[in-house]
Amino acid sequence: MEFPKVYNTYFLAVVSTIGGMLFGFDISSMSAIIGTEQYVNYFNDPHGIVQGAIGSALAAGSVVGALFAGSLSDKVGRRDAIFLACLWWLVGTAIQVACNGYGMLIAGRILNGVCVGITSSQVPVYLAEIAKKEKRGSIIVIQQLAIEWGILIMFFVGYGCSFIDGDASFRTAWGIQFVPAVLLMLGIPFLPRSPRWLAKVGREDKAIDILARIQAHGKVDDPLVVAEWEEITTILAAEREAPYSGWRRFIKNGMWRRTFAGMSVQAWQQLSGANVMTYYVVYVFQMAHLSGNINLISSGVQYALFIIFTSIVFFFIDKTGRRPLLIYGAIGMGVCQFVVGGVLGSYGSYVPGGVGGNENVIIQVSGSPSHVVIAFSYLLIIVYALTLAPVAWVYAAEVWSLETRATGMALASVANWLFNFALGLFVPPAFHNISWKTFVIFGVLCFGAAIQAFLFYPETARKSLEEIEKLFSKGGPRPWNTRPGDSLLDEKIAQVAELQQKGEPVGEKFGSTSHTEG
Numbered sequence: 001m002e003f004p005k006v007y008n009t010y011f012l013a014v015v016s017t018i019g020g021m022l023f024g025f026d027i028s029s030m031s032a033i034i035g036t037e038q039y040v041n042y043f044n045d046p047h048g049i050v051q052g053a054i055g056s057a058l059a060a061g062s063v064v065g066a067l068f069a070g071s072l073s074d075k076v077g078r079r080d081a082i083f084l085a086c087l088w089w090l091v092g093t094a095i096q097v098a099c100n101g102y103g104m105l106i107a108g109r110i111l112n113g114v115c116v117g118i119t120s121s122q123v124p125v126y127l128a129e130i131a132k133k134e135k136r137g138s139i140i141v142i143q144q145l146a147i148e149w150g151i152l153i154m155f156f157v158g159y160g161c162s163f164i165d166g167d168a169s170f171r172t173a174w175g176i177q178f179v180p181a182v183l184l185m186l187g188i189p190f191l192p193r194s195p196r197w198l199a200k201v202g203r204e205d206k207a208i209d210i211l212a213r214i215q216a217h218g219k220v221d222d223p224l225v226v227a228e229w230e231e232i233t234t235i236l237a238a239e240r241e242a243p244y245s246g247w248r249r250f251i252k253n254g255m256w257r258r259t260f261a262g263m264s265v266q267a268w269q270q271l272s273g274a275n276v277m278t279y280y281v282v283y284v285f286q287m288a289h290l291s292g293n294i295n296l297i298s299s300g301v302q303y304a305l306f307i308i309f310t311s312i313v314f315f316f317i318d319k320t321g322r323r324p325l326l327i328y329g330a331i332g333m334g335v336c337q338f339v340v341g342g343v344l345g346s347y348g349s350y351v352p353g354g355v356g357g358n359e360n361v362i363i364q365v366s367g368s369p370s371h372v373v374i375a376f377s378y379l380l381i382i383v384y385a386l387t388l389a390p391v392a393w394v395y396a397a398e399v400w401s402l403e404t405r406a407t408g409m410a411l412a413s414v415a416n417w418l419f420n421f422a423l424g425l426f427v428p429p430a431f432h433n434i435s436w437k438t439f440v441i442f443g444v445l446c447f448g449a450a451i452q453a454f455l456f457y458p459e460t461a462r463k464s465l466e467e468i469e470k471l472f473s474k475g476g477p478r479p480w481n482t483r484p485g486d487s488l489l490d491e492k493i494a495q496v497a498e499l500q501q502k503g504e505p506v507g508e509k510f511g512s513t514s515h516t517e518g
Contacts, residue, residue, distance in 0.1 A: 003189040007213040015187040017146035019119030024150020032158025035282040038169040056424030061113020062417035069118040070407025078126035085118035121413035124397035129194040137317035144390035152303040223496040231466040239403040263415040268449035269392035270419035273442025274384035288370040309385035321461040321484035326453040329387020334446030336380035341439030363435040458482040464489040
C-alpha cells in the first residue's frame with residue numbers, strides 16, 4: 001500500500017522533528033521529577049554518581065544509537081531509519097513506567113537513548129537534503145524548536161503529575177512519553193524519501209520526481225531542479241571515484257576538516273554548559289534560594305524563554321549566517337557562566353548536608369545575589385537559544401558530502417552525546433565537590449568554542465550542500481573570509497534558464513530530466 005505524500009517542506013519538517021520532541025520529553029521527564037518527594041522517597045534519595053548515572057543514561061544510549069544510525073540510514077533511507085528508531089522508544093518507555101528501582105529506570109532510559117541517537121542524527125540529515133539552500137537553516141531550526149516544545153510540554157506534565165500521590169506520580173509522567181512516538185510513527189508514511197538518498201542508491205527517476213515536487217511544484221524542467229540535479233550527480237560521481245573507503249573517507253583527502261568541524265561544533269554545544277541549566281535547573285535555582293512550586297514554575301519559565309528565542313532565530317539564521325551566531329553566542333554564554341559562578345563563589349554560603357537535604361546542592365545565596373544568579377541563568381538560556389542550540393545542529397548537518405552525510409552526522413551526534421553523557425555524570429558530583437567553580441569551567445570552555453569557530457568554521461549559509469564541499473577542500477578560502485550567499489548554484493540556474501530560452505537542450509550539460517513516477 002502506497003500512502004499519499006506531502007511535499008511541503010515545513011510540513012515535512014514538523015512531522016519529522018517530532019523525533020526531536022522525544023529528546024525534549026525525556027529531558028523533562030527527569031528535570032521536573034528529580035526534585036519531587038515521590039521520586040526522592042521511591043528511589044531512596046539518589047544523589048552524586050547514582051543520580052548522575054540516571055541523568056546520563058539517555059546520553060549513553062544515544063551514543064549507541066548514533067553509532068549505527070549512519071549505516072542504518074544509508075541502507076533503509078533517512079525516513080525509515082527514523083521510523084525504526086521509534087520502536088526502541090516504545091520499549092524503553094514501557095520499562096521506565098514499569099521500573100521497580102533505579103536499575104530498570106537506567107535501562108529504560110538507555111533504550112530511549114538509542115532512539116534519540118538515531119533521530120537526533122538523521123532528522124537533520126533528512127531536513128538538510130530536502131530543503132532549499134535559502135531556507136535550510138530555518139528548516140533545521142525546527143528540530144531544535146521541537147526539542148524545546150518537548151521539554152516545555154513534558155515539564156508541565158511532570159509538574160502536574162507531582163500532585164499525584166505515590167509512585168503513580170512519575171509513572172504517569174513517563175507513560176505520556178508514548179504519545180509523541182506514536183504520532184511520529186503515524187506521520188512518517190506520508191513523508192517522501194530524501195531525493196539525495198535516492199540518487200545515492202541509484203533510483204534517479206524517483207529522485208528527480210521528488211526533487212521537482214519539493215523544489216518546483218513537480219516541474220522537472222525547472223532551472224532550479226535541473227541545476228541542482230547536475231550538482232548532485234557530479235559531486236556523487238566524483239565521490240565514488242575517490243580512492244578511499246570505509247572510515248578513511250572521514251580523514252583522507254582533506255575530509256578531516258569536515259569531520260573536525262562537524263564533531264567539534266556538536267561537542268561545544270554540550271561543553272558550553274547550557275544543558276546543565278536544562279537538566280539540572282532545579283538544582284541551580286535551589287542554589288538561588290528557590291524551592292517547591294516556585295522553583296518548578298521558575299524552571300518552566302526558562303523553558304518558555306527557550307522556545308520564544310529559538311523561534312526568533314528561525315527568521316534570521318539564513319540571513320546572518322552561522323559564524324557570527326556561533327562566535328558571539330559562545331562569548332555571551334561564557335560571560336553568563338562567569339557571572340553565575342562568580343556570584344555563587346563570592347556570596348554563597350556553605351550548607352552542610354545540602355539544601356533541603358539535597359547533597360547535590362551544598363551552596364546557596366539569597367537576596368540580591370540570588371536575583372543575579374536567576375537573571376543570568378535566564379540570560380544564558382536566551383543566548384543559547386539564539387545561537388549554539390539551533391546552529392550546532394544546522395552546521396553539523398551541512399558540512400558532509402552526500403556519500404558521508406548519514407554516517408558523518410552520526411559521528412557528530414556521537415560527539416554531542418558523549419559529552420552529554422560525561423556532563424550528565426559529572427555535574428551532580430561537581431556541584432557537590434567544587435560547587436560554583438563548575439560554572440567557571442564552563443565559562444572558559446565557551447571562550448574556547450568562540451576561538452575555534454573563528455579559526456576553523458567557514459560560512460555555509462545560503463550555499464548548496466554540494467558547493468559547501470569546496471569550502472573545506474584543500475586550497476579553499478580561509479574561514480574568516482567566507483560569508484553567507486555568493487552561491488555558484490544561482491549562476492548555474494541562470495545558465496540553465498538562458499539555454500532553455502534559446503531552445504537548446506540542457507540534459508547533456510545539466511543531467512537527465514526524464515520523469516517517471518517509480
